[in-house]
Amino acid sequence: MKINRQLIGFKNSFTLESGKILSRFELMVDTYGELNSDASNAILVCHAFSGNHHAAGKHETDATEGWWDQMIGPGKAIDTNKYFIVCPNNLGGCAGSTGPTSINPASKEPYGGDFPVVSVSDWVNSQKLLMEHLGINKWEIVIGGSLGGMQALEWSLSYPHLVNKAGVIAAAAKASTQNIGMNEVAREAIRKDENFHDGNYLAMRTKPKRGLKTARMLGHITYLSEEHMNLRFGRKVQNEDTKIDGYVDFEIENYLKYKGEKFSDSFDANSYILMTKAMDGYDPASKKNGNLTKAMEPIKAKLLIVGFETDWLFPAKRGKEIQAAAMNANVLSSFVILPGNQGHDSFLFHTPEYEKILSNFIES
């Protein structure tokens, strides 16, 4: 599989939905496979909130395979022998694209807390510029899970003539009150870390690692299914020798702390806040007085909507809402509920049934 990783600069100023302007920006982009001669085989893969451009394969600088390697590759559901797959790190992220850790050209310091609010629409608009840069006239498919699914939906709404198919997986047309509440608890943990300094921690040569760890521990619980947690960890007591700290009693505590700790080493706290705020803010129906059907009427793409039975972050019924609106808006759509025993994270994991549904949709 041909992996091409590039940092692409966009030199014109870019106006965000908020009205704020970035004088220029860069996107870190992976592409897999090759664009065919009439540029008709391009697939855009949009990442979820803590994902990045590294969706598949293992570049020489990568420690592991990409986050959707089970689905993207030669002969896989998203077949790199046939398709040219594009996956950018989102604007505002922390894996190479312009974001809070980048240098603000105005101040010559990291943006930090001054990085502007970014929305799902902003991502789609920046990906539109990327599309033009790569010489792609139309996406065969735009696809993603969770926050990536919101981007796929928004693509089909914002640029109906530029998308043949959209795959909206483990997503919702808007965050629920509980989603927002959970995200705010996570953000509160970060902001109240003594090292947060109103987002300007890099200038202070520090990082709010503790807050980020707590935030991720909570996030992690919402990504797993309750049943899976019960089966895997139950009420098992953590072995004394492998306790992460003296406060641990149960295995689940140790596991969450380990995961949180690891995440806090690599992720940026301002990006965490920005990404969750984009998720909370997404609500295309709000532009049509809360009427999702009206919002979806412009869509030309065929939709695949996938929900997972054990997902409690964006339960399958949230996908059903999208499909109901699609049907009322005369948008061609399929809606599938898969068992997926990994909760919300099921969208990341291969099962034969899941693969078949994706490949049937892609080849249809």
Add this chain to the structure above:
Amino acid sequence: MKINRQLIGFKNSFTLESGKILSRFELMVDTYGELNSDASNAILVCHAFSGNHHAAGKHETDATEGWWDQMIGPGKAIDTNKYFIVCPNNLGGCAGSTGPTSINPASKEPYGGDFPVVSVSDWVNSQKLLMEHLGINKWEIVIGGSLGGMQALEWSLSYPHLVNKAGVIAAAAKASTQNIGMNEVAREAIRKDENFHDGNYLAMRTKPKRGLKTARMLGHITYLSEEHMNLRFGRKVQNEDTKIDGYVDFEIENYLKYKGEKFSDSFDANSYILMTKAMDGYDPASKKNGNLTKAMEPIKAKLLIVGFETDWLFPAKRGKEIQAAAMNANVLSSFVILPGNQGHDSFLFHTPEYEKILSNFIES
């Protein structure tokens, strides 16, 4: 209604389940109504994790009515004209009973992080001493919601001959993996507050208020029903003039922060950790190789088990597990699922149906 509030001292040393010993302790206790001549009308009400002895009425020093005032009072479901109701603040709490904020007789400083781990059994054993002190030979009823329900269940197990009836409301026979995970996120937020100082913050003349606020925000989400949150707050944007801080966008964010802030003013962080650890650790079946039926065989009391449809902290199915074990163990029990649109907190709120079920059980 006669309200009597007293601080009762227990001068003998008290050995905890952990093996640790308290050389003496005090319990802050409310009683309502009057004990009859043969001491046969006593009801023990056990509080939930952030509750206290003030269950009903309004004592001259109280700002508000007690936490179960809707159910306890003259002519109410738990009728103070007929019964003598006892409600102690649990050992390890922060509302007057001996706990982490009390002075350690050994060091003459507040216990702080040195206060020993306390279990549900320890509470029941301390309440047994209280029972003797009050001259009660047998409880007509022991009743409580949430962690209070765990105490009611444990009373019926530990002292089968001292309990006629036990009301186990919105509770579970053990915390789930997800319950433990959520509690650990809350504890992590507290411990990683810069003012926590390993629990010895009082000696440092400070309090981990920020961590406690974050912990309570998360807790609060788990107490509410998702549907209720959607109906009450939805995605409503907070009015600019009433924002608690500049980070708030949605009403739900403001509400959680307001509630968290208020809680962090009054509650003690070490008690928060201690109470949630007691909840996580409770598992009577563990003493019988995980067999709850075996654990429940000694029970002589008649059980009322109540679950609420919208409760996702201890869902109604957790009550059903208790009832199934009761049936297998030949323990007389009734199990009722009520709609309760307040989620887990439904156990606190009066509805005619809920009141009828409680009073029928009490009068049966």
